Amino acid sequence: METTTHVEKMDSSFLEAVSKRSGENLNLCYQCLKCTAGCPTAPNMEFRPNSIIRMIQMGKKQEVLESSAIWFCVYCQTCGTRCPNEIHIGVVMDTLREIAMEEGIHAKEKNIHLFHEAFIQSVRRGGRAHEVTMLMEYILRSRDMMKGSLIPGVKLFLKGKFPLLPSFVKEKGDIKRIFEKCTKK
Numbered sequence: 001m002e003t004t005t006h007v008e009k010m011d012s013s014f015l016e017a018v019s020k021r022s023g024e025n026l027n028l029c030y031q032c033l034k035c036t037a038g039c040p041t042a043p044n045m046e047f048r049p050n051s052i053i054r055m056i057q058m059g060k061k062q063e064v065l066e067s068s069a070i071w072f073c074v075y076c077q078t079c080g081t082r083c084p085n086e087i088h089i090g091v092v093m094d095t096l097r098e099i100a101m102e103e104g105i106h107a108k109e110k111n112i113h114l115f116h117e118a119f120i121q122s123v124r125r126g127g128r129a130h131e132v133t134m135l136m137e138y139i140l141r142s143r144d145m146m147k148g149s150l151i152p153g154v155k156l157f158l159k160g161k162f163p164l165l166p167s168f169v170k171e172k173g174d175i176k177r178i179f180e181k182c183t184k185k
């Protein structure tokens, strides 16, 4: 009796695109999990950092770009310093966020991208993040007024941990140039 074996061919175009754009060689990942073990936000991620790399290798573009994991990365670079293959997942996550925004793909969690955009706008204005204006912008755009997640921020503000007024860097022209360079196609 004749037997046939069906082997599905993996689409490597997403892996190639992310590797090229981020400059990270994702083929080197052998799933040692050192990145995930040190990642401070991994417990809150839908897919852990090592899983995101594996999913990219497997061409699961839609699942990766729709995942909240790419928005939970805070670019602390712990993964990059722990990885034996020097893969900087923070850079990869940044690349994935850019692709998701360009393709109009939002995470399943409502408003998660708005918080990210509020952070970027805050840095664009003054060269560094200012928590109060960032939070105000997020609340206005999301109309997310009463969520419990905002309470710690309010408590920190009342304890004087967040300055009321933003402080700007001296070289605002440099910040403008960096943003122009980053947004240039």
Ligand code: SF4
Pocket: 028, 029, 030, 031, 032, 033, 034, 035, 036, 049, 050, 053, 082, 083, 084, 085, 086, 087, 089
């Ligand atoms: S530490 Fe590096 S090699 Fe290990 S799972 Fe993470 S990305 Fe892959």
Ligand code: SF4
Pocket: 035, 038, 039, 040, 041, 042, 049, 072, 073, 074, 075, 076, 077, 078, 079, 080, 089, 090, 091, 093
């Ligand atoms: S850079 Fe992002 S993925 Fe890497 S350890 Fe920090 S939060 Fe986690």
